[in-house]
Amino acid sequence: MKIDDDIINNLEKMSKLEISQQEKEDLKKDLNEAIEYFDKLKNISFENIGLLDEISESIFREDIPMECKDKESLGKYFSVPAVLGSGIKS
Amino acid sequence: MTDNKKLLDEFFEKKDDCKSFITTCKKEAYEQAEYIEKEKKCGKSFVLDGVLAGIKDNIFTENIKTTCASKMLKDFTAPYDAEAVKRLKENGAVIVGKVNMDEFAMGGSGETSYFGAAKNPWNKKKIAGGSSSGSASAVAGGLVDITLGSDTGGSVRQPASMCGVTGFKPSYGRVSRYGLVPYASSYDQIGIIAKTADEIKKVYKCICGYDPKDSTSSKESEKEKAFKPETLKIGIEKNILEYADSEIRQAILKAIDFFEAFGAKCEYFEFPYIDILIPVYFVIAFSEASSNLSRFDGIRYGFCDKEIKNADELFTKNRTLGFGKEVKKRIVMGNLFLSFGENETYYQKAVKLKRVILNEYKKAFQKYDIIISPTYLDKTPDLGKGKSNKNFIDKFKNELCTVSANISGFPAISVPCGFMSDGMPIGMHIMSDKFTDEFLLDTASYFQNKTNFHISKEVKPSGI
Numbered sequence: 001m002k003i004d005d006d007i008i009n010n011l012e013k014m015s016k017l018e019i020s021q022q023e024k025e026d027l028k029k030d031l032n033e034a035i036e037y038f039d040k041l042k043n044i045s046f047e048n049i050g051l052l053d054e055i056s057e058s059i060f061r062e063d064i065p066m067e068c069k070d071k072e073s074l075g076k077y078f079s080v081p082a083v084l085g086s087g088i089k090s
Numbered sequence: 091m092t093d094n095k096k097l098l099d100e101f102f103e104k105k106d107d108c109k110s111f112i113t114t115c116k117k118e119a120y121e122q123a124e125y126i127e128k129e130k131k132c133g134k135s136f137v138l139d140g141v142l143a144g145i146k147d148n149i150f151t152e153n154i155k156t157t158c159a160s161k162m163l164k165d166f167t168a169p170y171d172a173e174a175v176k177r178l179k180e181n182g183a184v185i186v187g188k189v190n191m192d193e194f195a196m197g198g199s200g201e202t203s204y205f206g207a208a209k210n211p212w213n214k215k216k217i218a219g220g221s222s223s224g225s226a227s228a229v230a231g232g233l234v235d236i237t238l239g240s241d242t243g244g245s246v247r248q249p250a251s252m253c254g255v256t257g258f259k260p261s262y263g264r265v266s267r268y269g270l271v272p273y274a275s276s277y278d279q280i281g282i283i284a285k286t287a288d289e290i291k292k293v294y295k296c297i298c299g300y301d302p303k304d305s306t307s308s309k310e311s312e313k314e315k316a317f318k319p320e321t322l323k324i325g326i327e328k329n330i331l332e333y334a335d336s337e338i339r340q341a342i343l344k345a346i347d348f349f350e351a352f353g354a355k356c357e358y359f360e361f362p363y364i365d366i367l368i369p370v371y372f373v374i375a376f377s378e379a380s381s382n383l384s385r386f387d388g389i390r391y392g393f394c395d396k397e398i399k400n401a402d403e404l405f406t407k408n409r410t411l412g413f414g415k416e417v418k419k420r421i422v423m424g425n426l427f428l429s430f431g432e433n434e435t436y437y438q439k440a441v442k443l444k445r446v447i448l449n450e451y452k453k454a455f456q457k458y459d460i461i462i463s464p465t466y467l468d469k470t471p472d473l474g475k476g477k478s479n480k481n482f483i484d485k486f487k488n489e490l491c492t493v494s495a496n497i498s499g500f501p502a503i504s505v506p507c508g509f510m511s512d513g514m515p516i517g518m519h520i521m522s523d524k525f526t527d528e529f530l531l532d533t534a535s536y537f538q539n540k541t542n543f544h545i546s547k548e549v550k551p552s553g554i
Contacts, residue, residue: 007426014425015380016387017418018410027422033482034423038369041439044446061302 003031092140094123094184101142101186101233108209108218110228112147114187115154122184136182137296143178144228144237147188148195149280150269151175154185158271159203160193162412163392172269173304174238174280174297181296186234190224193414194383195240195273197221198248198488199471202416207473210253212514216470219249225283226253236284236293242273243371244465244492246281247504251465251517254506256534256544257283258290261524262499263308265294266301272382274375275306277496285544287505287534294527313525315459317532320353325458328358330491334467341508341516342464348541359454361494363447368486370447371493373427373440380424388412444497451498455523460533463491465504465517491519501527505534506543515543 008028012019019027098119106114126136145151148158150168157163171179179185190208192200200223201207208223210216211231218227222239226249229237239246241259250257259281270280280297282290301307326346331339346356361367388394388408395411398404413421427436454461467488495502500521507518518537522530538544 001432003426008422011422011425011429014429015418015421016384016405016409017413017421018406019418019422023415023418027419030419030482031423031426034372037482038373038436040366041369041373041436041443044366044439044443061305 001035003028003035094126094140095120097140097142098123098184098186104233106231106233108211108214108227108231109206110189110208110218110224110231110233111144111187112157112159112190112203112205112224113155115151115185118154119184119186122179126182126184137292138178138181138183141183141236141293142186142234143183144187144189144225144234145175145185146191146195146222146225146237146239148191148240148271148273149175149238150271151185151188154188156188156271157204158194159191159205160412160414160417161204161393162386162388162408164204166392168269170269172280173266173301175269177297178238178293183236183293183296189222189228189237189239191239192221192223192245192416194271194379194417195221195242195245196379196416196420198244200224200249201473202414204414209473210470210514212254213470213512215472216514217252217473219252219466219470221245222249222257222281222283226250226255226257229253229255229283229285236282236289238297239281239283240270240273241279241281241496242277242375243489243496246283247465247492247495247502247517247519248488250283251504251506251519252470252515254515254544255283255285256287256290256503256505256538257281257517258287258294258503258531258534259495259501260294260298260527261308261501262496263306263310264298264501264525264527266297266304266307268301268303268307272378274378275382276378277371277375279496286538287503287531288538290503291528291531291535294531298527308525310525312528313523315526315529317529317536319349319536322349322352322354322460322533323458324349324354324356325454325461326356326358327361327461327463329360329364330463330467331358333487333490334464335469335510337508337510338464338467338516342462342518345507345518345537346462348537352540357458359457361450361454363443363450364490366443367447367490367493367497370440370443371489371497372423372486373436374444376420376424377427377437377440378424380421380428383413383417383421386412447494448498451494451500452523455500459522460530461521463519465491465519467491469510469512470514495521498524500524501530503530503534505537507537507541508543
């Protein structure tokens with residue numbers, strides 16, 4: 001894969017970032033070098049290796065239903081300051 | 091009896107001319123010291139009495155800023171203590187402040203910090219290493235006894251090596267990550283830096299252990315393994331040693347001679363997947379970083395440009411202004427590896443290969459008790475010249491020494507083992523099997539008790 005301007009513009013949008021033209025050029029160079037290097041991953045055979053093999057034991061706690069707190073006692077936690085301008089409050 | 095107040099008076103008189111700290115917390119430190127004195131008068135004793143500690147600025151501390159060395163979080167104060175910090179305090183350590191680091195722990199030189207790079211106390215023109223740059227320079231400069239750092243690919247061990255101190259990354263799951271701002275969650279581990287492995291062991295025993303608040307915290311106990319130099323079996327990573335600068339290679343070979351002289355059996359071996367360690371490490375790290383850092387949009391945390399009226403623009407503007415260049419680059423790369431069409435090619439393959447690498451190291455630890463290599467392959471770079479002129483691959487060459495412990499989850503430590511001709515310290519990297527952390531620390535301690543690399547040259551940063 002060759003990283004071109006279209007891919008960079010797409011990644012910029014996905015990352016929710018504004019990237020300057022100079023940064024884009026640097027990024028394109030770095031990404032192309034990286035992709036070339038990371039392409040080593042393509043050439044390795046790893047048959048019979050599962051995606052989640054590394055999890056040998058459950059790391060999660062048991063799924064036990066618990067009573068939830070009533071909304072009113074949690075009321076104060078839902079008050080947040082305005083974020084956009086000064087007009088929108090939740 | 092330790093007088094914590096006196097220790098604090100001394101600490102706050104010192105000048106931090108290596109930029110080791112981002113924030114100091116005088117009020118909280120004296121309050122903690124007062125509390126300890128009061129408890130001691132009631133008969134309580136503390137394992138870490140008299141220990142002054144610095145905390146890497148990506149680990150939560152209640153009422154003290156946690157900036158991650160980023161503009162994004164420059165005014166963020168954590169609402170609670172990280173579990174490791176809580177345990178440190180319960181055992182009598184006094185937190186004196188938050189130490190410098192690479193922004194969001196992304197970097198290997200300390201130079202991506204929004205607050206400016208920490209300097210190396212051995213030579214202030216040199217980098218302190220990274221990403222736990224301030225953690226290492228604060229201990230090396232004699233400001234504090236111990237520091238907590240975070241280690242995602244060598245971020246505790248590499249700066250420890252450059253600053254001539256001891257840096258330890260425990261087994262994944264042994265120290266709770268609750269309250270550690272995540273970079274790459276499957277690699278991140280809180281580590282400890284101190285002058286000696288003995289001091290680290292004391293701290294480690296206070297902060298390790300299961301924590302239900304961290305879903306990756308392990309309930310498994312330490313494997314019982316006694317350290318005996320005469321029966322020690324050492325594997326030496328031949329291919330990594332060959333990449334090292336000749337002075338570093340010589341220092342490691344001398345350390346190997348040291349162990350052999352006490353009866354250890356040493357054997358060179360070649361790790362078959364050496365070429366894919368870095369690609370596997372970075373594909374997973376960058377992918378996890380892009381996901382973890384998506385939470386920073388200026389709404390829930392940190393930097394927010396209040397003038398913007400539109401939500402989409404708000405997210406983009408805040409992230410663009412809040413993140414530094416290196417962080418942005420890693421987010422973009424992570425998004426590429428996770429994006430439709432590339433996910434299978436890169437991310438999923440890397441996750442599978444992580445397993446292959448782990449299995450290979452497990453095999454190696456059936457033969458060897460410890461694996462030795464250098465911690466860093468080159469001379470300690472000058473500030474400003476760390477990585478800027480290198481291409482992508484050269485930038486990450488040095489991570490080869492340390493990433494295997496993060497990919498496999500094994501414990502690893504860097505101990506001083508010599509000096510370069512320019513006077514800078516050299517670190518030896520020792521890794522052992524999972525959950526043999528105390529055995530590893532005993533091994534490092536044995537080496538340090540018989541050598542004097544960690545104390546042979548007094549570090550005297552001017553003004554300290």
